[in-house]
Amino acid sequence: SRYGPKMPLAVDCTAELIRCKVLDSSGRLKSHELILSYGLALVRFVNLITERKQKMVSIPLRQLAREVDIPIWVVDLRHELTHGKLPRLALCRKGCDVVLDWLRKMYWSRQLGNNLCEGSEDEDEEEEQEEVEANAELDSDGWE
Numbered sequence: 001s002r003y004g005p006k007m008p009l010a011v012d013c014t015a016e017l018i019r020c021k022v023l024d025s026s027g028r029l030k031s032h033e034l035i036l037s038y039g040l041a042l043v044r045f046v047n048l049i050t051e052r053k054q055k056m057v058s059i060p061l062r063q064l065a066r067e068v069d070i071p072i073w074v075v076d077l078r079h080e081l082t083h084g085k086l087p088r089l090a091l092c093r094k095g096c097d098v099v100l101d102w103l104r105k106m107y108w109s110r111q112l113g114n115n116l117c118e119g120s121e122d123e124d125e126e127e128e129q130e131e132v133e134a135n136a137e138l139d140s141d142g143w144e
Helices: 009-026 031-051 061-067 072-083 089-111 121-141
Strands: none
Touching (some): 031 089
16 A cells, blocks of 8 residues: 555555455355456456557567466456456456466565475476366366
8 A cells, every 4th residue: 555556566466366355255245246356357467467568569468468478368268358258257266366376476476585486396397287287178168
């Protein structure tokens, strides 16, 4: 709150995503309301993080996301939330978890001198392989 309008994007995005998880676990919101809440946080994350890399010439969002290692299926989820039919709540929850993990790796662990990353490299490689497999399943499921 001390930063005001100069709040780092990663902090703002993390706060919104955590707020969604807290609302979800409270059980006070309906499924549709949770989808909208997660959806707004995910759309803002993709837009804000990729916006910094946008040049004078319009660069496709998928390419910008690839450059900063945001999974393409998260960009596709953002597209569906913005322009298409609302996805399932489970997919929004998965997107939130993946994005929070991205923020942890790309922002928070760097801010804390990588003290959050005490696991071995083998564990990281295993986690990355599991994520690739899970993302492949999400891609093949479509938006049903």
